[in-house]
Amino acid sequence: MTTQTYQKLISEGIKGLPPGTLAEIVDFIYFLRKRTLQPKLFEEELKSTLLNTELHQLSREEEAHLEKEFENYDKLYPQQ
Numbered sequence: 001m002t003t004q005t006y007q008k009l010i011s012e013g014i015k016g017l018p019p020g021t022l023a024e025i026v027d028f029i030y031f032l033r034k035r036t037l038q039p040k041l042f043e044e045e046l047k048s049t050l051l052n053t054e055l056h057q058l059s060r061e062e063e064a065h066l067e068k069e070f071e072n073y074d075k076l077y078p079q080q
Contacts, residue, residue, distance in 0.1 A: 001009075014025060035042045 014022060017025070034045075
């Protein structure tokens, strides 16, 4: 298919869709543009997002571990 055909299909395909759906389409378009036209920037942002997600998850796991570790601390080690 040609670029014009794709553009026409996209234009026709979005007619009548609600604003929320159109907003999702716009987000997806900008995602695709960045991935296609700025692949290095896209990869850096993706790595950063994944790293932040892992660190956040690690923090929650550490917090849960510490809560369990010190669950009965006051009873086991009362202050005198």
